[in-house]
Amino acid sequence: MTIPKSILERLKQNETIARKFHEIEISILSILNFHDFIEKLLFEISSKFSVPYTWISIIEESSISQPLHAIQNSKLLRTSTAFLSKKKFSDITQNQLKPILSNKNINKFNALIPDAAKYEIGSIAIAPITMDGEIVGSINQADKNIHRFEPGIDTSSLEQLALKASLCLSNVTAHEKLKFLAFHDPLTQLLNxxxxxxxxxxxxxxxxxxxxxxxxxxxxxxxxxxxxxxxxxxxxxxxxxxxxxxxxxxxxxxxxxxxxxxxxxxxxxxxxxxxxxxxxxxxxxxxxxxxxxxxxxxxxxxxxxxxxxxxxxxxxxxxxxxxxxxxxxxx
Known part of the structure; x- marks a missing residue:
């Protein structure tokens, strides 16, 4: 039985995508600080999948908001990290765990976009990330092309990316907390x-x-x-x-x-x-x-x-x- 060429091409594409995700996972797995983790994650996504705009959005009330605010001295992080309230994030995503795709009414996603960013967005993909079962933000990708993240396309790869990033983020957070306690007073957060x-x-x-x-x-x-x-x-x-x-x-x-x-x-x-x-x-x-x-x-x-x-x-x-x-x- 001959396998149709279209199926073979699809299998080959899936294999390529899986390999790229594996490479991203390997590259971020050993990183144990927020600054390098986010920079590496966004760089790898952008370069391996040729995505023009890649950034993260963080809920202000989440446990990772404060340490991420502290590393905004990085130019890349200033232009690729947005902070917004839990209510605004919920209004945009409706607390969905599955990725959201859109190529219409892009303005409704403005709260997710960093203030310092200059993006020309035709379509957008929003993949929520979690820690300990709670949504803390999202990994976002966008393109000028309105068809790149058109609603209806398969989002399984985006779900996989968000899952891997969430797991690695949990490791980074645990390590950063231990490092913080080694240098800071646990009550006042001042240096010890x-x-x-x-x-x-x-x-x-x-x-x-x-x-x-x-x-x-x-x-x-x-x-x-x-x-x-x-x-x-x-x-x-x-x-x-x-x-x-x-x-x-x-x-x-x-x-x-x-x-x-x-x-x-x-x-x-x-x-x-x-x-x-x-x-x-x-x-x-x-x-x-x-x-x-x-x-x-x-x-x-x-x-x-x-x-x-x-x-x-x-x-x-x-x-x-x-x-x-x-x-x-x-x-």
Whole structure:
């Protein structure tokens, strides 16, 4: 019995597609960080299948949103990663797990497209990706050709791609979480004490070598024990996270904020003198005084109780100052 030529060609095409998917899977399987994983995945899809536009969309409320926001320094990721709310994603995809194809009313998919991207889309394919059974976003492909992703074509290959990407993404996420916990405080997400000490040593040596000012702040909270006793330990944890966010939001890009222990924090201010350190402290105090800790049904404010600042001058003679209720005193 002679097999029709059309069937043979189809089998050959399927074999080629399967081989390309296998090559993509092999290329991303050993990658264990978000940055390289996404860059490699998008590059491989685009190059092996000659897709003009390939990008991912991430749901803001998903567990991978925050770490992906942190790597937007990559030009490729800025133009190939979009973030949108769970509601917008749901409105577009109707929570479908199967790939969506469209070549009409493309504007309705705008929320899925990165702001920095300049795509001319005639047809689009959206393949949802999941983690632990929950949709976290999608891998998207598009072409100027309106027939490339025309509704009705077989989407089994797109489903396979989304499945493989989801499995690899789970591995990357697990590894990134372990790596994050090795360097960060699990509650406040600030750098932990061990990392802070290494950074401080590096900054001190740099300050000493290049004769650059360096300020080091030790901070603790006002009567934090009474907050735990009065409002409960859960609200106490919220208060610590709130304070950590305050310290982080007011620092410069080059400054370092770390949790030292309990309600104690350390801030490293490279290239900063006494006046600049005082300005930072005053801004922190003002923000804490004006904004209550965001808890359910409770309202209280955080205050800095006692803090010490060490300044390393150009002559590198450490000057320690104690701050009590906003006044400076020689230590």
């Amino acid at each position: 004490r061990n990392v802070m000490e290494r950074i401080l040593d590096r900054e001190f040596q740099r300050s000493k070598r290049y004769h650059i000012d360096l300020a080091l702040l030790f901070l603790d909270l006002d009567d934090f024990k009474s907050i735990n006793d009065t409002y409960g330990h859960d609200n106490g944890d919220i208060a610590l996270c709130y304070t950590a966010n305050c310290l982080n939001s007011l620092k410069r890009e080059t400054d370092i904020v770390a949790r030292f222990a309990g309600d104690e924090f350390v801030v490293i201010l490279p290239s900063s003198n006494q006046r600049q350190a005082e300005t930072y402290i005053n801004r922190v105090k003002q923000k804490l005084a004006k904004n209550p800790v965001p808890t359910d049904g409770q309202k209280f404010y955080m205050n800095l109780a006692h803090y010490r600042a060490d300044f390393f001058s150009l002559a590198h003679i450490p000057l320690s100052l104690d701050y009590n209720q906003g006044s400076l005193k020689q230590a």
